[in-house]
Amino acid sequence: MTERSSRSTLVLVDGHGLAYRAYHALPPTLATSSGEPTHVVFGFASMLLEVLNDFQPDYVIVCFDSGKSFRQDLFREYKAHRPETPDDLKRQLDRIRQLLDALAIPIVTSEGYEADDLIGTLARQAVEQGLDVLIVSGDTDLLQLVDERVRVILPGRQRFGDYRVYDRQAVLERYGFTPERLPEYKALVGDPSDNIPGVPGIGEKTAAKLIQAFPSLEALLEQLETVEPARVREALRAARETVLTSRSLATIVRHTPVKLDLERARFGSFDRERVLALFRELEFRSLVARLPQPRQPAQRRTPPPSQRRAVFTEHDLEQLAGDLASCQAFALDVETTALHPMYADLVGLAIATAPDRSYYIPLGHTTGDAQLEPARVVATLGPYFRAEHIQRYAHNGKYDALVLERAGFPRPRIDFDTMIAAYLLGENAVGLKELAFTKLGWEMEEITELIGRGKKQLTMDRAEIARVTHYACADVEATHRLVDILRPQLEHQNQVRLFTEIELPLIDVLIDMEKAGVAIDVPYLRDLSKELERQLLQLERRIYELAGRPFNINSPQQLSTILFDELRLPRGKRTKTGYSVAQEVLESLRDAHPIVDAILEYRQLAKLKSTYVDALPEQVHPETGRVHTIFHQTVAATGRLSSSDPNLQNIPVRGDLGRAVRRAFVADNRPGLRIADEPILLLSADYSQIELRLMAHFSQDPALLRAFAEGKDIHAATASEVFGVPLEAVTPEMRRIAKTVNFGIMYGMQAYGLARDTGMSRQEAQKFIEAYFQRFPGVARYLEETRQRAAERGYVETLFGRRRYLPEINSSNPARRQAAERMAVNMPLQGTAADIMKLAMIRIHRALQERGLKCRMLLQVHDELVFEVPESELHTAAELVTSVMSSVVELTVPLEVDAKAGPNWADLEPVHIKLSH
Structure with missing residues (x-):
C-alpha cells in the first residue's frame, strides 16, 4: 500500500481517459453469459478499485467530457480527425455511470469544458482548502497540473497496476523542465491525438532544449534572432501565431463554473449490496474481494442459516x-x-x-x-x-x-x-x-x-x-x-438431451480412461531428450552464424534486436521489450531470411523437449507406472474435450517430431501389469476427414456429396473441380492447395491466409477461392446462411443442439465481427464432430463392458481414439470400435474410420476388418 499523507486526499478521475484505456487494454470478447460486452466497464472498475485500495482516499470525484469544447471555437480542427466513439464503448459508458452511482462517487460535467478543465478547476479548489490531490488519467496532458500538492497517476504500458505516480521531480526527470511549461512544449511539438498543430521540423528533443533555454514562449518568440540553427529559427518565425494558439489549446483551464462539494465527494458511504448486485449482473465476481469496505461495513451476504x-x-x-x-x-x-x-x-x-x-x-x-x-x-x-x-x-x-x-x-x-x-x-x-x-x-x-x-x-x-x-x-x-x-x-x-444423453454418460467413460492412464517408454524418452539437445545445439550454432554473433535466442528483447535492428527485417507490433517476435510474426517472415526458419525450428524442438520429452517421465504415477491425464468437458467452447496434467491434446499429429514423441506411448506389456496374459497392442481408431464430411452434410453441395459417395480422394477431387482438370491429371501441388482450402474454408480462411499458407500471391489466392465457391456453391450458401443465422440469434448450434454464444457477431468493429463470423462458421462443424466423438465413446465403452472384452479406452485426441487391447481380441475390438464410430449418427455421406494397431502410438499398421452394416 502507498504511504498516506497526514492531510486528506481527493482523487480526481478522468472518466473518459480511463474508459478508453480499458477499451484498448482488454479483449473485446469479455462479455456476460447473455452476450453483453463488459470489457470497458470491467477494466474501468478494476483500475478504479486499484487506486481506491492503494491510496485509500477521503474523497473521490470522476469527471467526464460533455458535448462540444470551447477549444473547437478557438480552432475548428481541434480533435476534428478523431473517429466517432465506438458503439461498444458508448454502451458501456452507461454501465460505468451505474457503477459510480452504486459506489456513491459523484460525476462532474460542464457544458463546453473537457474533463481535464474540470479536473484542473477542482484540483485548484481542493489545494486551496488544504487537501492533497491525486489525478488518475491515461493522458499526459494532465501532468501540467502537478505541483507540491497535486500528483498524477499514469498507467503502466502493459498493465494499469504498473502505474507511475508523477510529482514535480518525476515530470522534471521525464521532460527536462517543470510541469507548468508542458503546454508550451505541446505547442512546439504538436499533439496528433488532439490535432493540435506544432511547429514543422521541431521534435521532442529540440522543443525541450528551447524550453530549457528560454523562461517562456513569449521570451522565445521575442528573441528569435538568438535561436540556432537557422532552420529552427525560421520555422518558429513562420509559425508564430499558430504556436500561441496551440499553447492555448493545450492549456488546461482552471477556472470553470464547477464547485468542489467535499461532502458529496466523501468516499465510503455506498451500499455494498447495491454494488454487489451490479457485479452479479455483470458477472464480476473476481472484483468482489477488491471492493473497499463502506464506512459502515455491511454484513457479507453469505449462505443462509442451515x-x-x-x-x-x-x-x-x-x-x-x-x-x-x-x-x-x-x-x-x-x-x-x-x-x-x-x-x-x-x-x-x-x-x-x-x-x-x-x-x-x-x-x-x-x-x-x-x-x-x-x-x-x-x-x-x-x-x-x-x-x-x-x-x-x-x-x-x-x-x-x-x-x-x-x-x-x-x-x-x-x-x-x-x-x-x-x-x-x-x-x-x-x-x-x-x-x-x-x-x-x-x-x-x-x-x-x-x-x-x-x-x-x-x-x-x-x-x-x-x-x-x-x-x-x-x-x-x-x-x-x-x-x-x-x-x-x-x-x-433445449439442452436437456445433450446434457443427459451425452455429457452425463461421458463422465463414467472419462473416469475409466483417467484411471487407466497410458504407459510410456521412459528410457526411450531419455535417449530422445539427448538427441534433441544435440539438435538444439546444432541449430543454436547455425542461428549464431546467420546472426553474425551469439545472443540469447530465448530473450524476446535480444531476438528483436537481431531481427529488426541488425538484420533489418520488416517490423510489426511494438511491445514493452521491443518489436514483437511472437510465433505469428515469425511465420509471416519465413521467406525474409534463413534465420527465421532456423528460429522457428529451434522453438518447436525446444517446446517439444520441455513439454513432453523431459516432462512426461516426471509425470509417471509411482503406483501405476503410467501417465494419467485429466480430461475436461467444460473448457473448449466447441464442445471438444481438452486435457491437462499432462496436456496430450497438442502433441503434433504429423511430421518426424510428432511421430518421435508418439513413439514413447506404448502398449503396456510389463508382467503382472498388463491387461491380459498375452501380448498387448495399442489400437487407434481415427475418423477420416470428419469435418469435411460434415460440411458436405450441412451444405448438401452436390459436388462434395458425390465425391464422398464415390469414395474419391476429396482433396484431389476438389483440385480437379477447381483447376478444371481430370482427376488423374491432378498434381501433388494442386492437391496440396486444394487441401489447404478444404480445411481453411471451415475456419473462414480469406485470400491472405491462403496466400500465406500456399505461397500464392494474394490475387491468385482470391481467384482460387472465388473458383472454389463457383464449383461448390452449396458450401458458399451454407457459410452465408450460417453467418446470417448467427447474427439473428446471437449463437450457433451443432447437429445435437450444443450452442456457442457469439456476443461480437453484430459488433460495429469489423475485426471483432469477422472473428465472430469465423467462429460461427466453424463451430457447427467442429462441435458436431465433438458430439459424434463423445457419443461414440459412450457406446464403445458400454459395448466393451457388455461383450466382456478386456480392451480398454485410453486416450481421445483430435478425431482419434486410442485403446489398449490383448492381441487375441484385436480384430473383434477393431470391428466393434469402427462399427460403432461409423454408425453413431446417420449423415448423407458415410463416416469412415481408419483402424490401426501396433506396439506404440507411432508405429501402427492398418487392421483389416470387415464391417457388416
Whole structure:
C-alpha cells in the first residue's frame, strides 16, 4: 500500500481517459453469459478499485467530457480527425455511470469544458482548502497540473497496476523542465491525438532544449534572432501565431463554473449490496474481494442459516444414513489433498440432503481429532451412491467420483452436474463460487481463506475440522440449490438431451480412461531428450552464424534486436521489450531470411523437449507406472474435450517430431501389469476427414456429396473441380492447395491466409477461392446462411443442439465481427464432430463392458481414439470400435474410420476388418 499523507486526499478521475484505456487494454470478447460486452466497464472498475485500495482516499470525484469544447471555437480542427466513439464503448459508458452511482462517487460535467478543465478547476479548489490531490488519467496532458500538492497517476504500458505516480521531480526527470511549461512544449511539438498543430521540423528533443533555454514562449518568440540553427529559427518565425494558439489549446483551464462539494465527494458511504448486485449482473465476481469496505461495513451476504454438522460418531453416521434413505436427492463433494484425482487422498466427504441441511464426514484429517473408520463409512453410505431411487448432484462430479472410488467407495452415479450444466448454458465462469455469486447472490469463503496461500499454505488434511465443515457444507448446499436454477434453464434452451444423453454418460467413460492412464517408454524418452539437445545445439550454432554473433535466442528483447535492428527485417507490433517476435510474426517472415526458419525450428524442438520429452517421465504415477491425464468437458467452447496434467491434446499429429514423441506411448506389456496374459497392442481408431464430411452434410453441395459417395480422394477431387482438370491429371501441388482450402474454408480462411499458407500471391489466392465457391456453391450458401443465422440469434448450434454464444457477431468493429463470423462458421462443424466423438465413446465403452472384452479406452485426441487391447481380441475390438464410430449418427455421406494397431502410438499398421452394416 502507498504511504498516506497526514492531510486528506481527493482523487480526481478522468472518466473518459480511463474508459478508453480499458477499451484498448482488454479483449473485446469479455462479455456476460447473455452476450453483453463488459470489457470497458470491467477494466474501468478494476483500475478504479486499484487506486481506491492503494491510496485509500477521503474523497473521490470522476469527471467526464460533455458535448462540444470551447477549444473547437478557438480552432475548428481541434480533435476534428478523431473517429466517432465506438458503439461498444458508448454502451458501456452507461454501465460505468451505474457503477459510480452504486459506489456513491459523484460525476462532474460542464457544458463546453473537457474533463481535464474540470479536473484542473477542482484540483485548484481542493489545494486551496488544504487537501492533497491525486489525478488518475491515461493522458499526459494532465501532468501540467502537478505541483507540491497535486500528483498524477499514469498507467503502466502493459498493465494499469504498473502505474507511475508523477510529482514535480518525476515530470522534471521525464521532460527536462517543470510541469507548468508542458503546454508550451505541446505547442512546439504538436499533439496528433488532439490535432493540435506544432511547429514543422521541431521534435521532442529540440522543443525541450528551447524550453530549457528560454523562461517562456513569449521570451522565445521575442528573441528569435538568438535561436540556432537557422532552420529552427525560421520555422518558429513562420509559425508564430499558430504556436500561441496551440499553447492555448493545450492549456488546461482552471477556472470553470464547477464547485468542489467535499461532502458529496466523501468516499465510503455506498451500499455494498447495491454494488454487489451490479457485479452479479455483470458477472464480476473476481472484483468482489477488491471492493473497499463502506464506512459502515455491511454484513457479507453469505449462505443462509442451515443445519450443518460434522459426523464424528456412529450415532451421527446413522442419522445421516436415515436422512439419505428418506431424501429424493443429495449433493456430494469431496475434500482432498491434491487437485489431480489420481494423486489426491480423501480428507472428507460433504453431503447435503436438502438445500439447508448438510453433513461433513472427516476421514483423513491429521489434526488429532477422533474420526470414523473409512471402512465403516463406506459400508453405511456406499449403497446410496448408486441407489436407483435417489438422485446425486455434484459440481465437477467426475473428480469427486474418481477420488471416492480410489478411496474404496462404490463409484457414485452423477445424475446432475452443475458445472457441466452451466457450461452448456454458455456461462462464462462455471466454478462453484462464481455460480453461487451470480445465481444465488452468495459470497462464499475462498479456499485460500481456509488453508492460506503461498509458502504458508496448508493441505486440507491439516485444516481445522470445524472450519472445513462450514466450508464444505456451504459448497454442497450451493450445489443443491443451483440444480433448481439450472435445470429449468436447460429445458428452456433445449439442452436437456445433450446434457443427459451425452455429457452425463461421458463422465463414467472419462473416469475409466483417467484411471487407466497410458504407459510410456521412459528410457526411450531419455535417449530422445539427448538427441534433441544435440539438435538444439546444432541449430543454436547455425542461428549464431546467420546472426553474425551469439545472443540469447530465448530473450524476446535480444531476438528483436537481431531481427529488426541488425538484420533489418520488416517490423510489426511494438511491445514493452521491443518489436514483437511472437510465433505469428515469425511465420509471416519465413521467406525474409534463413534465420527465421532456423528460429522457428529451434522453438518447436525446444517446446517439444520441455513439454513432453523431459516432462512426461516426471509425470509417471509411482503406483501405476503410467501417465494419467485429466480430461475436461467444460473448457473448449466447441464442445471438444481438452486435457491437462499432462496436456496430450497438442502433441503434433504429423511430421518426424510428432511421430518421435508418439513413439514413447506404448502398449503396456510389463508382467503382472498388463491387461491380459498375452501380448498387448495399442489400437487407434481415427475418423477420416470428419469435418469435411460434415460440411458436405450441412451444405448438401452436390459436388462434395458425390465425391464422398464415390469414395474419391476429396482433396484431389476438389483440385480437379477447381483447376478444371481430370482427376488423374491432378498434381501433388494442386492437391496440396486444394487441401489447404478444404480445411481453411471451415475456419473462414480469406485470400491472405491462403496466400500465406500456399505461397500464392494474394490475387491468385482470391481467384482460387472465388473458383472454389463457383464449383461448390452449396458450401458458399451454407457459410452465408450460417453467418446470417448467427447474427439473428446471437449463437450457433451443432447437429445435437450444443450452442456457442457469439456476443461480437453484430459488433460495429469489423475485426471483432469477422472473428465472430469465423467462429460461427466453424463451430457447427467442429462441435458436431465433438458430439459424434463423445457419443461414440459412450457406446464403445458400454459395448466393451457388455461383450466382456478386456480392451480398454485410453486416450481421445483430435478425431482419434486410442485403446489398449490383448492381441487375441484385436480384430473383434477393431470391428466393434469402427462399427460403432461409423454408425453413431446417420449423415448423407458415410463416416469412415481408419483402424490401426501396433506396439506404440507411432508405429501402427492398418487392421483389416470387415464391417457388416
